[in-house]
Amino acid sequence: MRLYVNVDHVATVRQARRTDEPDPVEAAALCERAGADGITVHLREDRRHIQDEDVTRLASSVTTVLNLELATSEEIVALACRLTPHQTTVVPERREEITTEGGLDLTRDVARMHEVVQRLAGAGIRVSLFIDPDLRTIDRAAKIAGVTAIELHTGDYANTYRTSDAGLERLRLAAAHACQAGLAVHAGHGLTPRNVSPVAAIPEIEELNIGHTIVSRSIMVGMIAAVREMRELIDAARVD
Numbered sequence: 072m073r074l075y076v077n078v079d080h081v082a083t084v085r086q087a088r089r090t091d092e093p094d095p096v097e098a099a100a101l102c103e104r105a106g107a108d109g110i111t112v113h114l115r116e117d118r119r120h121i122q123d124e125d126v127t128r129l130a131s132s133v134t135t136v137l138n139l140e141l142a143t144s145e146e147i148v149a150l151a152c153r154l155t156p157h158q159t160t161v162v163p164e165r166r167e168e169i170t171t172e173g174g175l176d177l178t179r180d181v182a183r184m185h186e187v188v189q190r191l192a193g194a195g196i197r198v199s200l201f202i203d204p205d206l207r208t209i210d211r212a213a214k215i216a217g218v219t220a221i222e223l224h225t226g227d228y229a230n231t232y233r234t235s236d237a238g239l240e241r242l243r244l245a246a247a248h249a250c251q252a253g254l255a256v257h258a259g260h261g262l263t264p265r266n267v268s269p270v271a272a273i274p275e276i277e278e279l280n281i282g283h284t285i286v287s288r289s290i291m292v293g294m295i296a297a298v299r300e301m302r303e304l305i306d307a308a309r310v311d
């Protein structure tokens with residue numbers, strides 16, 4: 072199971088003062104030292120945390136792999152094609168949202184999605200689509216040429232796991248369905264030390280993207296300890 076650490080919120084703290092600390096590039100290097108398999112950042116259209124220069128610096132400094140999350144905006148797709156990170160994860164974006172609230176709607180702007188995926192894949196970048204754990208959406212993703220993986224949105228599970236098993240069951244079914252459709256399966260959003268283990272135990276899931284809780288915890292115990300804690304929980308949940 073790969074753990075990719077999302078360092079967006081290191082940049083959130085920096086942007087609160089528009090200064091040069093804390094540096095997400097320095098944080099990424101610490102995550103790698105602590106056992107992260109990759110670094111994830113989301114370059115949002117409103118540039119509320121990660122900036123273009125951060126992505127450029129990460130593209131040349133990351134020693135594991137870089138996973139760039141992006142919406143389908145032209146300018147950011149062009150930047151991705153220029154920097155050729157190992158992976159891009161296409162996400163929906165709404166300016167007024169606090170975080171990515173749901174997965175992609177693959178019934179809308181289909182032509183644009185096909186075009187973006189083709190350009191990214193054509194540049195040699197692995198392409199993943201961030202979607203809800205919905206079987207029909209998985210089937211739609213599987214039909215888009217150039218899509219290698221889907222990332223299942225775990226936000227609903229994270230909001231409901233205390234009172235219901237339904238969210239976990241949906242993730243299990245979706246992971247199995249996507250795997251059968253020939254897609255690699257990733258997951259993320261809202262995962263924390265309290266809820267990560269059942270998701271990490273789903274055998275088809277090969278990559279987790281985790282950000283907010285690790286950056287939060289790093290304020291208390293340091294980035295290396297925060298990544299190691301998550302790494303140990305994930306590794307302990309796997310039987311393979």
Ligand code: PXP
Nearest residue numbers: 171201259260261280281282283
């Ligand atoms: N995966 C995707 C596609 C995301 O957009 C985010 C949030 O930026 C995450 C994973 C990480 O979510 P969290 O910060 O809640 O761990």
